[in-house]
Amino acid sequence: MFLEHSRMRIKESYEKVRQDLGAILDPVELVIRTLPEEEAFAMRYLYAFMPYSDIANNPVETYLDFVRHGVRLYEEKEEVRELPESVYLQYVLFHRVNEEEIRPCRSLFYHQIQEQIRGKSPLETVLEINYWCAGEVAYEAGDDRTLSALSVWKRGYGRCGEESVFAVNVLRSAGIPARQVYAPYWSHCDDNHAWVEVWVDGNWHYLGACEPEPLLDLGWFEYAASRAMLIHARRFDGERKAWNYDTEEPESLREEEIGSEGMVTMENEIRRYADGVQTLEVLVLDEKGRPVSDLPVSFEVVNYAAFRPIANCHTDMEGKVRLSCGAGSLHLYCGRQDKAAEEILDTRRDSRITLTLQRNIEEYSWQEFDMIPPSDRTPVARRPDAAQKEEGARRLAALRTRQERKRKAWENPDRNVFVNEQKRKSEKEQRMGRALLKILTAKDQTDVRLDVLKDHLSGAMLYAGTVPEEIFIKHMLNPRVEDEILTPYRRWFQHEVPKEAQERFRNNPESLWTWICQEIRECPEHERSTVLTTPAACFRIRCGSRRSKAVLYVAMARSFGIAARLNEADGMPEYWKQGRFMAADPNRRKDCVLVLRAEEPGTWRYSQNWSLTRISATEQKVLRLRDEGWKKQKKEIFLESGTYRLMTATRLPNGTVHAAACQFLLTPGEHREVQLQSRKSNLMEILESLSLPEFEVHKEDGDKCSSRVLTGDGAHVLLWLKAGEEPTEHILNEMIQERERFEDWASRILFFVSSKEAWEHPLFEKILRLFPDIRVFYDDFEEHVPSVGRRLYVDHEKLPLLAVTRGEQNVIYASSGYQVGTADLVLRILEEAS
Structure with missing residues (x-):
């Protein structure tokens, strides 16, 4: 089954892991020795290249399903045996997709779909599987924790990263090579997206996860992907050249490797999605003009009002880095010790740049700059014909009905058992049990296990009354620290750690952090940085990432009766003492005060139009701040000493960002004031020209009307409204306030509502009475x-959705949600467009 050079690489890599982890892998080796030869090699392959967090978090039995099912596919399916070996190993056999929780699922999924795909070609199998996936899982936004494919399937919904993890696992279960691809951050809007690629007929093809189409290489994200500066995929088994694969492998497998994130090799897929791709070359020199080798260079775009990395590449022996990227703006940053360099580059004009490390990370006052995204392209793939579209829509409607029923019926059985058991407890325990459930996130409610709930409740109740109840519930009873998998560990820590050590940590919580830093080593070259090692596993294996160690601190502290948390802004561990939270690391105390001043505090939204980043030579960390706390046009932020970048950003509808930034150094104990500054944009800069996808709506009498006809004559305003909801009411109230100006344009305003119930809302009724020329249509939202x-390129989940058109199907302005002054802006655009 495995070629000889693969056997050698697997064996050598596995032995290195065994030597490094020692007795930790003894139970694994005992199981491997019981397996048939091919399954044994498959298991060694997984353990050789899985993150250490996977080794720590899960027993070897977790991976038996992946191994046995993967080997079975190879033995039973000729099309699997014919795959290039690298494709089979990484994209059929391997258990991990990205950063999800790992739970056995492959044989289960295959059992669910095998009759539906029997006798079909690989291409037909892919399309059929995505229809099945759509009937099982639909999109819904959620927090950053990525559920296992099994949990996503059980509850029936997930965000795009979870949908793609689920779809990839189902595809792999059928022997279809599949991977998740990712736009880490869009250049044209504040978000990102993940989807799926499959290996069919010797090439990679894309599809939207749980978003079936009758053909491959279709998806709503096509336009957006063509505007990305970078799109990447990942490998967990290292660089391809290290495997020495046969040179006769397809050219389509020889992808551009753009460095690594820990143990993960990143591969650049931008050329599959965008036109005008640039080959960028960066040369890094030291102060004396000498090339700097093995230095990480961060390539960044502005997203959520801050520089966000899309790639991190190391310089070669000549001090150079090469990267394929879209035609737009990039921020480049590199640093070492107390020296750093940064530059903004427009790749449409320049493909080469030299960065020279400076002696210090410099302060500078407000500087303005633009970040320009690439232009989009018309999709190049074959489009479905009318019959295919109609059949696809019919199938999808039936599947979505089934999925919705499944979703509504889902209840977490473990949560229900816990609730019933609590009814037999004392009044105090019942109250704390309710508090425990209430503090869990919405996602946690759907997959938390019974043993987790019982362990955290009983382990925390030992210390009830030792701190104020609000602090106890949020920072001692709470099972959630960060985005880690929830596991039972309180009673285990209370039993495993000697009582005298627990007492010492309670008396001096800083000593717990000192102990963790001394005892728990970091192995970033063996980790996926976004996968956390659970607390008890981190303690047992004595290894974990920086984030995992911070989670371990809070978990152990809470287990020993110390209220603790991770600081919301920077993720550093803190403990409660003398009525306030204090830094567990004495070297990271927040003894500086930054006072921000703003003339209109209500217009500033963190991560929407401003951000604050702490900068060192080796790291840029965007802080997580809240909008609360403004008093008399000032906001105080407590920070540790160091260098900070304050950025303000205005995203134009065409995707361009008008930004400004200043950089300053806070010395220990310093108190500094800074005035927020924003850039103003003129009207012509915000106008765009985008083709509106054609759609049909209904008049009140049921007659159909095409968007092409509705927008065919001059300028129009299209508004998708949710009557009775606050954002919609804001725009309607603004129209009433500007009644005289809007009267002249009423016949060119089109309202789209989802049902006749909208007419029953008083405000909607009033607006139509004041503007009888407004036309109302019914739409399938x-x-x-x-x-x-x-x-x-606006957020469709935030209604009202507004589009101003000039000519047939041509949109010159669009927005979603509500911003103050929208009505006035629309009027100005109409006057400009007429």
Whole structure:
């Protein structure tokens, strides 16, 4: 089954892991020795290249399903045996997709789909599987923790990263090589996206996870992907050249490797999605003009009002880095010790740049700059014909009905058992049990296990009353620290750690952090940085990432009766003492005060139009701050000493960002004031020209009307409204306030509502009475709102959705949600467009 050079690489890599982890892998080796030869090699392959966190978090039995099912596919399916070996190993056999929790699922999924795909070609199998996936899972936004494919399937919904993890696992279960691809941050809007690629007929093809189409290489994200500066995939088994694969492998497998994130090799897929791709070359020199080798260079775009990395590449022996990227703006940053360099580059004009490390990370006052995204391209793939579209829509409608029933019926059985058991407890325990459930996130409620709930409740109740109840519930009873998998560990820590050590940590919580830093080593070259090692596993294996160690501190502290948390802004561990939270690391105390001043505090939204980043020569960390705390046009932020970048950003509808930034050094104990500054944009700069996807709506009498006809004559305003909801009411109230100006344009305003119930809302009734020339149509929001919003690069989940058109199907301005002054802006655009 495995070629000879693969056997040698697997064996050598596995032995290195065994030598490093020692007795930790003894139970694994005992199981491997019981397996048939091919399954044994498959298991060694997984353990040789899985993150150490996977080794720590899960027993070897977790991986038996992946191994046995993967070997079975190879033995039973000729098309699997014919795959290039690298494709089979990494994209059929391997258990991990990205950063999800790992739970056995492959044989289960295959059992669910095998009859549906029997006798079908690989291409037909892919399309059929995605229809099945759509009937099982639909999109819903959620927090950053990535559920296992099994949990996503059980509850029936997930965000795009979870949908793609689920779809990849189902595809791999059928022997279809599949991977998740990712736009780490869009250049044209504040978000990101993940989807799926499959290996069919010797090439990679893309599809939207749980978003079936009758053909491959279709998806709502096509336009957005063509505007990305970078799109990447990942490998967990290292660089391809290290495997020495046969040179006769398809050219399509020889992808551009763009460095690594820990143990993960990143591969650049931008050329599959965008036109005008540039080959960028960066040369890094030291102060004396000498090339600097093995230095990480961060390539960044502005997203959520801050520089966000899309790639980190190391310089070669000549001090150079090469990267394929879109035609737009990039921020480049590199640093070492107390020296750093940064530059903004427009790759449409320049493909080469030299960065020279400076002696210090410099302060500078407000500087303005633009970040320009690439232009989009018309999709190049073959489009479905009318019959295919109609059949696909029919199938999808039936599947979505089934999925919705499944989702509504889902209840977490473990949570229900816990609730019933609590009824037999004392009044105090019942109250704390309710508090425990209430503090869990919405996602945790759907997959938390019974043993987790019982362990955290009983382990925390030992210390009830030792701190104020609000602090006890949020920072001692709470099972959630960060985005880690929830596990039972309180009673285990209370038993495993000697009582005298627990007492010492309670008396001096800083000593617990000192102990963790001394005892728990970091092995970044063996980790996926976004996968956390659970607390007890981190303690047992004595190894974990920096984030995992911070989670371990809070978990152990809470287990020993110390209220603790991770600081919301920077993720550093803190403990409660003398009525306040204090840094567990005495070298990271927040003894500086930054006072921000703003003339209109209500207009500033963190991560929307401003951000604050702590900068060192080796790291840029965007802080997580809240909008609360403004008093008399000032906001105080407590920070540790260091260098900070304050950025303000205005995202124009065409995707360009008008930004400004200043950089300053806070010395220990310093108190500094800074005035927030924003850039103003003129009207012409915000106008765009985007083709509106054609759709049909209904008049009140049921007659159909095409968007092409509705927008065919001059300028129009299209508004998708959710009557009775606050954002919609804001725009309607603004129209009433500007009644005289809007009266002249009423006949060119088109309202789209989802049902006749909108007429029953008093405000909607009033607006139509004041503007009788406004035309109202009925629309299928489920289909048209997402397609229109995505094409216009606005958030379709935030109604009202607004588009100003000039000519047939041509949109010059779009927005979603509500911002103060929208009505006035629309009027100005109409006057400009007429």
